[in-house]
Amino acid sequence: MSLATLHSRALVGLQALPVSVEVHLAPGLPSFTLVGLADTEVKEARERVRAALTSAGLRFPHDRRITVNLAPADLPKEGARFDLPIALGLLAASGQIDPAPLAAWEWAGELSLSGALRPVRGALAHALAARAGERGLVLPTGSAAEAALVPDLAVREAPHLLDVVAALQPEGAVPLLMPVQEALRAPPVSPDLADVRGQAAAKRALEIAAAGQHNLLLEGPPGTGKSMLAARLAGLLPPLSPEDALEAAAVRSLQAGFDPRAWAQRPYRAPHHSASSVALVGGGSPPRPGEISMAHQGVLFLDELPEFPRPALEALREPLETGRVQIARAARSSEFPARFQLIAAMNPCPCGHLGNPLRACRCSPEAVARYRARLSGPLLDRIDLAVVVPVLAPTELEAASGGERSADVARRVAQARDRALHRQGVPNAQLEAQDLTRHAPLAPAARALLQQAATKLAWSGRAYHRVLRVARTVADLAARDELDAASVAEAIQLRRPLDNPG
Structure with missing residues (x-):
């Protein structure tokens, strides 16, 4: 057989669109041509596949004219995920493996020069898309665990190209590849609200924000506990539903992979105030999700809010309303979910001590006005709650109690959230x-x-x-x-x- 066809998927935003990997061998001058709107990483698969087959002791068809087509031709393809299907297509087209079992599976994996399989980006997004079809999914060992989180999908893992080849021999067949072992999931670890002494008003605002999924602004001098309070919001939120957990994990898998041990845990993102609008909202070519999408179904904490670049803050306005972000580029556009809960913190003035009874403020009224003017009215309009976190004198701080534990507050939050969902189907903020x-x-x-x-x-x-x-x-x-x-x-x-x- 001189033609072999395998199935894979290309990532476009959070979508994993089907791609047919067609490998054809023909007589003629030896060459290796890869077509189908492939970027540089995909085209480099020619050298990786050639070296991997040779190192693994398999025959590379040096004397044939090789054409690899990634269809559809108008869909951009990026990354090294097509290495494995290209290598298997070459083996099938040259008669070294049986092509019949290939059609029952989708394939993705990067090949090292030794033939070992390396993890690929977006395995969970690939698995979510594959669930709607009739095929199973074969992935490198480093990516299969996250894909196995998707129910009703057969996922197999392979550490090396030779393991896949052995499974495709007549006495093997792909089902003999190892099913993915379920990862041990770590219990959620979140700092406790009782660790914060005093600040009853801020804790009440935190409870209301968690119950209704409201955005919150904490304002106060340095050292009053704003960051401590923000870090405890995720621990007050209700558990994620399975579908919401899958969507949140799929977004995170697009960047550096998702650790299955963190399954169903609310994400908490706290970018530095030097982050650009692209870092916050997403961008690049191909488009990648930003911090607001990585915080999907979780918490985005922006400390020192007025210090963020003005364009970055203004770019948050639409996602705060819609829960999605559309990244448009000349070549393509991508949409990512961004249903995050914003909690921000700021000082009352540039020096931070306006209203501090223990230290005098050094800022002029004009400097304070310029500092606060960095936050536009339309952005502040999209924040539901704001609370001043005051300075506590040392004697007050020593006498103050920690108050309620996060678990006790979380129970009230869950009851209030259930009440809202039963009544209207969405949290109150939506x-x-x-x-x-x-x-x-x-x-x-x-x-x-x-x-x-x-x-x-x-x-x-x-x-x-x-x-x-x-x-x-x-x-x-x-x-x-x-x-x-x-x-x-x-x-x-x-x-x-x-x-x-x-």
């Missing part, structure tokens, strides 16, 4: 404006208070609806169906730092 009237009914006193605050503080329509969503969460934590004046008053109070930035 409740559409047109549904607020039905799902967030206001008592007369609460309505009057909310309208009075909206008029006095000159809220936009978006700010008004965000306060209403926060009040809905406060009522859910208290197991109340109707929003009373106390729920609305607390929601208004938690927005005051955003409305009065001085």
Whole structure:
């Protein structure tokens, strides 16, 4: 047989689109041509495959004209994932292995020069796409464990090209490749809220943010515990559903692979304030996910918020609303999920000590105004909660207790979140404006208070609806169906730092 066809997939964003790897051998001048809109990494497969076959003691057809077509021809292909199907196609086309079993599986893997198989990027995304078909999936040992997280999909692992060849012999067949062993999953490890002394108002805001999936801004002088509080938000969030856990893990597998031991754990990302807009939102060629997508279904913590580049912060505005990011380039565009929960921290002024009773502020009013003006109104409009984290005197800090443990707060959060999901199907932060009237009914006193605050503080329509969503969460934590004046008053109070930035 001079023609062999195998099945693989190319990554385009989070999608893994089907690719047919067609290998044809013909008489003529010896050559090795690879076509099908392949990038440099894919074209380099010619040398890797040639060396791997020779090192493994297999015959490379040096005397034939070799043509490898990656179809469809208009779909860009990148990475070294096609090494394994190209090598197997050469072996099948030259009669060294039986081509019949190849059609029942999809193949992906990078070849070393010795024939060992190396992990590939996006194995979990590949597995999610393959689940919809009728084929199983064969991957290198380093990638198979994450792909095996996908239910209802036959996944086999192989450490070396010779293991695959042996399994394809008439007495073998691919099912004899080792099924993937389930990885030992580490229990979630999250710092405890009880470690933070005092700061009852900030802890309450953290609980409300976790219950309703609201964005939160912590403001206060250095050393007051803002970073400690942010690190504890992920431990308060409800467990991920299997489908949400798969999607979050698939995004992370696009960068450096996903560790199956961290299965179903909420991601927590804390990029440095020097991060560019591409680092935060994603980009490059081919497009790769940024920090906001890597934090999908988890927490994105931006410390020193005003120090981030202005374009990077403004790029967050659309993903905060839609939960997705579209990266458009001249050659192609990709979409990544970005349903993250933002928690940000900032100092009150450039020196950090405005309002600190223990140290005097050295900043002029003009310097404070310029510092706070780095955050645009539209961005602040998309933050639901803000709380001041004050300085505690040493005597107060010593006398303050740690308060409740994360596990106790998480139970209340889970009950409030279940209440919202049962009522409307989404967390309160994702409740559409047109549904607020039905799902967030206001008592007369609460309505009057909310309208009075909206008029006095000159809220936009978006700010008004965000306060209403926060009040809905406060009522859910208290197991109340109707929003009373106390729920609305607390929601208004938690927005005051955003409305009065001085």
